Amino acid sequence: MMTTPPTLRVRINRRPVCIMNYQHHFHAGNHADVLKHLVLLQLIELMQQKPTGFLLLETHAGAGLYDLQASEARRSDEATGGIGRLLQATQAANTVPDLIRFYLEQIGRFGSILHLSHYPGSPLLAVCVLRPQDRYIGVELVPKVARELSRNLAERPIQAQCIHDRRVIARDGEGLAALKADLPPLERRGLILIDPPYEQAQERDDITAALQAGLQRFETGVYALWYPIKQRPYLDRWLNRIAKSTPRPVLTIENSIFPDESGNRLTGSGLLIINPPWQLDTLMQPVLEFVNDALKQDTAAPSAIRWLNPAH
Template sequence: MNYDHAFHAGNHADVLKHVALLALIQAMSRKPQGFFLLDTHAGSGLYDLSADTAQRSGEAAAGISRLRAAHQPPPAAVAEYLVALARHPAGHYPGSPLLAAQGLRPIDRLLAVERVPKVGRALARALTQTATALPPRRCQTRIGDGLAALKSDLPPFERRGLILIDPPYEAADEREAIATAIGEGLKRFATGVFALWYPIKQRPVLNRWLNRIAKSTDRPVLLVENSVLPDEPGNRLTGSGLLVINPPWQFDSVMKDTLPYLNHNLRLDDQAPWRLDWLNPTS
C-alpha cells in the first residue's frame, strides 16, 4: 500500500469522521466508568496543511477551510470539533488519535495502531507532545496490524469500548478482511461500539457490503453519511460515512442535528445527499 493521509488531511471525509468521533467520545463519557478506545489505522497524528502533499491535493480547502468560513452558527457537535482543532498549531490538522486523546478522561485508555513503522514513530512523538488528561500508561501506540487488534485486544478490561476502524481501502481483499475482523471483534466484545469509516463510491457495491455487515449481527447498526456530490455507480469519491454498531444513547439525535449543517457547507452540488439510517434498528 502507498496510502498517505497527508494528501487528504482536513478534507470533507475527515470533517465528518472527526465530528462523529468526538460526538461518540462525548456520548460514552456521560457514564462515569472509564472506557477503552482502539484506533486501528491511526496515521501519523498531525498534518501540516502548508506542506507540499496537502497543497498538491487542495482537499483541506474544500473541507475544513470551507467549514471554518461558514456564516451560520454551528450545531454543538461542530462547535466542539472546531474548538478541538484550535488546540493544535495553526496551519496543522490533527488526526483521529490526537483528537481522541484530547477528548478522553484520565480514567479512559487509548491504543492507536499504525502499520507503517515510520508513521507509527511519528504518531508516538505527536502524542507525547500533545497535552491530554491521559496518563502516559493509558495512551499507547503500537506498530502492527490494526484489524488484528480486534482479536488480540478485545474485550478490554474496562468492559466498555469504542473501536474506530479507518482503513485506506487500497487492498483488493480489504473489505473482506474488515467484515471478518468486525465479526471476530463482536464475538469477543458484543457490547462494544464499532465505528467503521468508509468512502462513498460504487454505490451499489457499497450498499451490498454495508448490508452484509449489518445482517451479520443482531446489534443495532446506524449509518451516518455526508456526500459532497450526488451518488453514482462509478469509482469517483462522492462522500463518506460511518457504520456504527451499538451507537451510544442519543448519538443519532446529535448527528441528525449535525448532518444538515455539514452537508450545506461542504457540498459541491445541491443534489448531494446526507443520510442517517438504521440498518438494524431492533435488537
C-alpha cells in the first residue's frame, strides 16, 4: 500500500545538460548494487549509533525505484545475477548475516522480492531507515530523472518509519558540485555517497578534485565512493592516489564476480571509504564473504577489505 504523494521539495534547474549513456534502470539490482547497498545500510547503522542527526548527501541519485519487469531491466537481466543469486543463496543457507537479512527485508517493502518485481535504489533504501533527526539530499543530473526521484521518494511505503518529508530534498544538478554547495552540513555530521557513471575520460580526475574540495570544507565527513573494477593496474594507481591525497583513514571494500584482469571488462565493484566508522571493516567481513560466495561466476573471483590509509 502506498501513500498519496505529499509535497516534496524538488529543485529543477533549467539549463542544458549532458545526457550520459549510463542509465540506472539497466543495472538495477545487479552485483554492484548488492555490494553498494549493503555497505550503505551498514554505514547508516553505524552513523546512527550517535543520537545526533546527520546529513546523507547522494551525488548521483538516479530515480530511486526500478521496475525489474520493465524493458530496460529485462534487456540486460542483471538483477538475476545480483539480487536474484543472493536471494537463492539465503534460502539455501543455514546461517545468513543479519545485515543481509535486513537488506532483503527493506527490498521487500517495495514489491515481491521472490518474483523480483521492483528494486529500490539507494535513495529509497536510505530514506526508509533514516531517523527524524537525520536529513537527505539526492542530486541527479537529468531533470526528468530528478522529477521521477521526487515522486518515488514521496510514494515510499506507508509502513516505513521514515524521515519526515520536510527533511528530504531531491534536486537536479551536477553531483560533484554538491561537495562544495552542501558541505559542511548544519548537523556537522555527514555521509556522502558518490556513485558516478565513469563514462568520461576526465571523470576520475574530477572525482579526485571533488573529494579534495569536500575534505577541505568537511574533513570529518564519511565519504563513500563507488567504483567499477576493471583495468586493475590503472584502478589501483587511482585509488592509491586518492588515499595519498588525504591524511584521513581510507578503506576499500571490493567484491568481484570474475578474476581481476588488466582489460576493460567489468569484473566487480568496490567502495572507497574515507573516514570509515569504527568497526566497519570487521562488520562487513562476514557479509562480504557471503556475498562473494553467492554472486561469483568464477571460483577465482576475489573479494577484499583493505586499508589504504590505516586508522591512526
